[in-house]
Amino acid sequence: MRTRWRALPFAVLGLFLILLVPTAAKAAGEDAAAIKTAQEVLEGDYSSGNFLDARRKLEAALAKCAKCGPQAQAPLHILLGMVASQTGQKPEAKAQFQMAQQADPTAQLPPRTTPDIRAQWEEAKGSTATPADGAGDQTPAEPTPGPQGVTPAGHIPGWTNVDAFQEASAGLAADMAGKLPDCIEHDKKSLELEEQARTRLHLSSCEARSAHLLDGLGDAQKALEDGLRKRDQAVMKVARERVESLLRRIPHVTFQPSPGMEDVQVTFDERAVPFKALTKRFSIDPGDHHVHAEGTQNGIPLSLDAKYEVGEGQLLTVPLVLKSQAPEYLTPGQLKCMLGAKGQDDVIKCLPQKSKPLVVKAGTQLSGYSDTTNVEVWSPEIDANVSSPTQGWNAGGHFLVDVVTAASPDIVSEASPPFHEQRYSGGLDGGYKLGVFGAQGQVNYSSEPDYISRGGGLALTMDLDDKLITPRVAANFNHDSVGRGPNNFIDTLDTTEIEAGVTFVLSPTSLLLISTTAQFEDGDESKPYRYVPMFDPVNVAPFIVPGQSIAVVNQERLPFRPVEQLPRIRDRYAVGARFAHRFNGATLRLEQRLYNDSWSLKATTTDVRYVYDLGRHLEVWPHVRFNAQTGTNFYQLAYSATVDPVTSQLVVPVYRTTDRELSPLVSLTGGGGGHFILSPSDAKTQYGIAVQADVMFTKYFDALFITQRTALYGTVGFDAEFE
Amino acid sequence: MKSARIGGGIVRAVLGIVAAAMLSTIWGCAHVAPYERGTLAHPTMSAEDPFTTPLANHVQDVSEGATGGLSGGGGGCGCN
Numbered sequence: 001m002r003t004r005w006r007a008l009p010f011a012v013l014g015l016f017l018i019l020l021v022p023t024a025a026k027a028a029g030e031d032a033a034a035i036k037t038a039q040e041v042l043e044g045d046y047s048s049g050n051f052l053d054a055r056r057k058l059e060a061a062l063a064k065c066a067k068c069g070p071q072a073q074a075p076l077h078i079l080l081g082m083v084a085s086q087t088g089q090k091p092e093a094k095a096q097f098q099m100a101q102q103a104d105p106t107a108q109l110p111p112r113t114t115p116d117i118r119a120q121w122e123e124a125k126g127s128t129a130t131p132a133d134g135a136g137d138q139t140p141a142e143p144t145p146g147p148q149g150v151t152p153a154g155h156i157p158g159w160t161n162v163d164a165f166q167e168a169s170a171g172l173a174a175d176m177a178g179k180l181p182d183c184i185e186h187d188k189k190s191l192e193l194e195e196q197a198r199t200r201l202h203l204s205s206c207e208a209r210s211a212h213l214l215d216g217l218g219d220a221q222k223a224l225e226d227g228l229r230k231r232d233q234a235v236m237k238v239a240r241e242r243v244e245s246l247l248r249r250i251p252h253v254t255f256q257p258s259p260g261m262e263d264v265q266v267t268f269d270e271r272a273v274p275f276k277a278l279t280k281r282f283s284i285d286p287g288d289h290h291v292h293a294e295g296t297q298n299g300i301p302l303s304l305d306a307k308y309e310v311g312e313g314q315l316l317t318v319p320l321v322l323k324s325q326a327p328e329y330l331t332p333g334q335l336k337c338m339l340g341a342k343g344q345d346d347v348i349k350c351l352p353q354k355s356k357p358l359v360v361k362a363g364t365q366l367s368g369y370s371d372t373t374n375v376e377v378w379s380p381e382i383d384a385n386v387s388s389p390t391q392g393w394n395a396g397g398h399f400l401v402d403v404v405t406a407a408s409p410d411i412v413s414e415a416s417p418p419f420h421e422q423r424y425s426g427g428l429d430g431g432y433k434l435g436v437f438g439a440q441g442q443v444n445y446s447s448e449p450d451y452i453s454r455g456g457g458l459a460l461t462m463d464l465d466d467k468l469i470t471p472r473v474a475a476n477f478n479h480d481s482v483g484r485g486p487n488n489f490i491d492t493l494d495t496t497e498i499e500a501g502v503t504f505v506l507s508p509t510s511l512l513l514i515s516t517t518a519q520f521e522d523g524d525e526s527k528p529y530r531y532v533p534m535f536d537p538v539n540v541a542p543f544i545v546p547g548q549s550i551a552v553v554n555q556e557r558l559p560f561r562p563v564e565q566l567p568r569i570r571d572r573y574a575v576g577a578r579f580a581h582r583f584n585g586a587t588l589r590l591e592q593r594l595y596n597d598s599w600s601l602k603a604t605t606t607d608v609r610y611v612y613d614l615g616r617h618l619e620v621w622p623h624v625r626f627n628a629q630t631g632t633n634f635y636q637l638a639y640s641a642t643v644d645p646v647t648s649q650l651v652v653p654v655y656r657t658t659d660r661e662l663s664p665l666v667s668l669t670g671g672g673g674g675h676f677i678l679s680p681s682d683a684k685t686q687y688g689i690a691v692q693a694d695v696m697f698t699k700y701f702d703a704l705f706i707t708q709r710t711a712l713y714g715t716v717g718f719d720a721e722f723e
Numbered sequence: 724m725k726s727a728r729i730g731g732g733i734v735r736a737v738l739g740i741v742a743a744a745m746l747s748t749i750w751g752c753a754h755v756a757p758y759e760r761g762t763l764a765h766p767t768m769s770a771e772d773p774f775t776t777p778l779a780n781h782v783q784d785v786s787e788g789a790t791g792g793l794s795g796g797g798g799g800c801g802c803n
Contacts, residue, residue: 258762302761321759339757367778379778400777468755497791503770508759513770517791518735573735576792580768587767589774595789603789609774611767619767621774627787661788673774692776698786711786715776 030065031072037061038075042110046079048238049172049202055083070103078107081124085117087176088169093117097124164194171202180210197226197235204242208249213285213312217246252281253289253316257584264295264320278320286312293320358723361385361396365690365717372710374407374418392433399426402448409550409705423448436463450483450528457497467505472515474499484528493523510581519572531561532656533704537640544638546700547707558641562652564659567634572597587611595629601662603629617677623694625669632662637702660703667698671714685722690715 037057045054062076081096100107101124109121159165171186187203190196200223208216220242227235255266255278266273268282269289289310294303302322310316362384369377385396402425407418427444438461446453457476464470476497483489501515533553535541540556576593591607604627611621634655641652671694678687693714700707755763766773772793775783784790 365776367776369778369782377778381777398777402781466754466757499791501793505755505760505763508755509762511763511768511770513793515793516735519791572790574789574792578770578772578793580770582762582765582768587765589767591772591793593789593792595792601788603787605787605789605792611774623774625783627783627789629788632788661786665788667786692774692779694779696782696786711782713778713782715778717776 030068034061034065034068034072034076038079041079043234044238046083047198047234048205049175049198050205050238051083051087051172051176055080058083071107074100074104074107077103078109081120082109082113082117085114085120086172088173090116090120093120094124097121101125159194159196161194164190164196164199166190167193168196168199168202171199171206175202175206180206184210184212195226197223197230197232197239200226201235201239201242204239208242208246211285211287213246213250214283217243217250220246249286249312250283251286251310251312251314251316253284253310253318254279254281255291256317256319258319258321264293264322266291266293266320281315284310284316286310286314289316291318293322295322357388357390359387359389359721360723361387361719361721363717363719365715367713367715369711369713371712372708373409373706376405377713378403392438393431395428395430397426397428399424401425421448423451436467437461438463449486450488452481452483452489454479455495459499469502469504471502472500480523482524482528490528491524493521493525495522496520509583510579512580513578514576515578516575517573519574521570521572522568524566524568525570526564526566526657527659528563530564530658532564532639532658533557533561534641534652535638537642541638541640544704546637546702546704548704550705553704560641560650562656564657565655566657566659567599567655570598585613599662600633601629601631603627616681618674620672620674622672623670623692625694625696626667627669628666629664631664631702632657635659635662635702637663637704658704660700660706663703664701665698665703667696669694669696671695685720688719690717690719 038061041054041057045051045057058076058080062073062080065073065076077096077100081093081100084090084096085093097120109118113121167186167190171183171190174180174182174186183206184203187199187206190199191203200219204216204219204223206216207213207219220239223235224239224243226232227239253268255273257264257275257278264275264278266275266278268284268291273282287310289308291304291306291308304320304322306318308316308318362382364380364382367377367379367381369375369379379400379402381398381400383396383398385394387394402423403420404423405418405420423446425444425446427442429440429442431438431440433439440459440461441457443456444453445455455476455478457474459472459474461470461472474497476495476499478493478495478497480493480495481489482491482493497517497519499515499517501513503511503513505511535544535557544553544556572595574593574595576591579588579590581588587610589607589609589611591605593603593605595601595603595605605625606627607623607625609621609623611619613619634653635657636653639653639656641650643649644651671692673690673692675688675690678689679685691714693712696711696713698709698711700709762768
């Protein structure tokens with residue numbers, strides 16, 4: 001059964017109440033309360049279509065109004081009749097109207113009620129009235145609405161669209177029957193045909209009670225705007241209260257991306273959430289929700305599926321911890337493989353679609369060096385590496401050429417021409433991993449006209465504690481031939497290095513390497529071309545100052561210059577730590593080294609690099625390095641030669657050098673670099689370009705010829721990786 | 724003579740590593756599940772040094788009196 005509903009003009013409310021209860025001003029307290037309730041219901045729940053609450057309040061008021069005067073009870077019955085009429089309960093409406101008319105025969109309906117209400121009011125009057133009453137009723141009855149609820153002329157006061165009116169009426173009926181989804185459906189259809197603020201408010205009410213708070217809020221806000229535009233005080237009041245109430249009740253959701261997460265796509269109840277907006281708060285409806293996220297970390301596809309139940313007013317925080325594919329899509333072997341993986345590279349090995357049978361990396365780079373002592377170096381290099389992640393082996397090699405041009409003060413001081421030479425260096429390396437054990441070996445060879453170096457080494461690793469701790473031991477050996485002039489090798493230098501280190505995974509975003517090396521050198525490290533000026537021990541040597549010029553040194557030195565001589569044995573010890581921490585979109589790398597050797601040279605070196613991701617394809621980094629050291633125990637600014645009183649021969653210090661790197665110094669290096677990935681992330685072949693440049697300033701505290709040096713060096717490289 | 728020096732060096736290295744392990748135990752290594760190690764596989768998180776070029780290494784070797792310490796960094800880090 002269809003019901004009729006229309007808005008009431010509250011401008012005539014006062015008049016209605018005056019006509020309805022002419023003695024209200026004299027009523028007792030209960031009478032006044034009843035009249036007040038009737039007024040509030042008429043303005044509020046009834047006018048906004050909230051008939052359920054309207055009826056409840058009216059019935060409650062009537063129950064408390066047993067001793068009220070008839071003029072106070074009549075408005076309550078009239079309103080109950082109007083509510084019943086609006087909700088399609090015609091007999092009830094008629095009964096309420098009759099009770100109102102019996103309580104107060106002078107009672108009247110408020111103006112401009114619906115045709116149904118007026119018809120039912122008249123019907124009730126006919127049943128209640130005596131024949132004389134009926135004869136005396138001069139008011140012609142309203143025309144009975146037709147089957148569509150319209151007047152014979154097809155016009156419904158306050159409405160322009162009959163179908164909209166009918167849909168709204170159906171919505172009300174559905175609401176009273178407790179069928180909220182039908183209420184929403186009918187009200188929406190009505191609003192599609194004709195915008196009515198009260199229909200919008202009723203729709204908002206049904207939506208809010210159906211846990212669709214967001215829709216309810218939106219419709220309440222529209223009704224409020226409509227009410228403001230039309231200056232409809234009743235609509236404004238109800239809509240404003242509803243908006244405020246819904247704003248308090250609406251829950252929210254926000255997301256917590258994991259550090260290092262890239263390219264993640266998040267959907268909340270099938271709606272996409274922009275990556276950059278993940279940490280914002282979104283309004284949601286209470287109830288069950290589904291979060292789906294998928295993305296890649298270092299090329300590994302990961303996903304998240306989670307369900308949440310959210311109550312009114314709650315804030316839901318969703319941690320976006322993406323994991324590998326669900327176990328039901330994996331074979332037992334793959335699952336075991338993935339559970340044992342120690343990283344995403346290992347996970348890749350377990351996934352057939354991401355398997356990399358053979359990975360090839362190759363690169364070429366050109367490096368350059370220049371400093372204020374007129375030393376220049378150009379160094380092109382190529383390298384390549386092939387690995388089989390599934391079989392655990394790798395092999396690679398590199399080759400480079402150093403083209404050196406030098407006219408340093410040391411050379412100039414000896415009146416030697418600038419020298420120009422080339423060094424060729426190459427190496428091969430390979431490794432194999434079997435279970436928790438790994439081995440990596442390497443050999444290298446370098447050659448220049450007067451120096452040849454041959455070397456090799458072996459490193460062993462072992463995974464401990466579920467691969468969270470990985471110790472490594474290594475041994476390297478080098479045998480160098482030291483020459484004076486091309487193919488005139490006069491001595492050798494053997495170097496044995498023992499190395500031990502452990503890498504600790506401290507957290508999902510940080511790791512620490514602690515390592516120590518012991519290096520033992522046997523042989524002659526002296527430069528056969530480096531001559532050491534000697535000075536008179538009494539009259540000259542004490543007066544030589546750091547940075548003394550070439551001219552003064554040559555003028556004041558003794559006529560002979562012995563060649564440099566260093567101790568033939570040197571034991572060098574160092575301990576270092578490397579800490580890396582990955583932030584969201586950046587990596588901090590810290591290195592610290594402490595050094596001591598048997599020549600009493602002590603040093604500390606600190607290296608810091610902060611790698612910042614500028615988008616998916618570009619990372620840049622600033623770099624700072626600081627080194628400070630003491631001199632060796634035999635280093636002197638000015639060496640002295642004396643005459644043996646017995647043999648009358650000159651006696652020079654056993655160990656002597658002008659090597660500034662064996663003197664006390666500090667150096668500060670600052671620079672940076674960048675790596676630009678040229679290929680799309682899903683391309684099979686990845687290309688990249690790397691650029692680095694650093695400026696190193698060195699302060700020498702106790703050296704001849706110069707007190708400081710500035711060097712600039714850098715590299716431009718191109719790399720490729722493909723399967 | 725030489726073997727004695729190398730033996731002493733190995734002893735020092737081992738002592739250093741034991742000290743490092745104790746230090747790490749004090750700090751406490753959290754257990755990190757394999758699926759949580761994706762970030763550690765990022766190229767910039769290598770325990771080795773992926774940034775220093777051969778030339779930069781050479782410049783540091785000849786400009787600084789010190790050497791070693793982290794020259795052989797690496798081993799496992801949860802990310803190969």
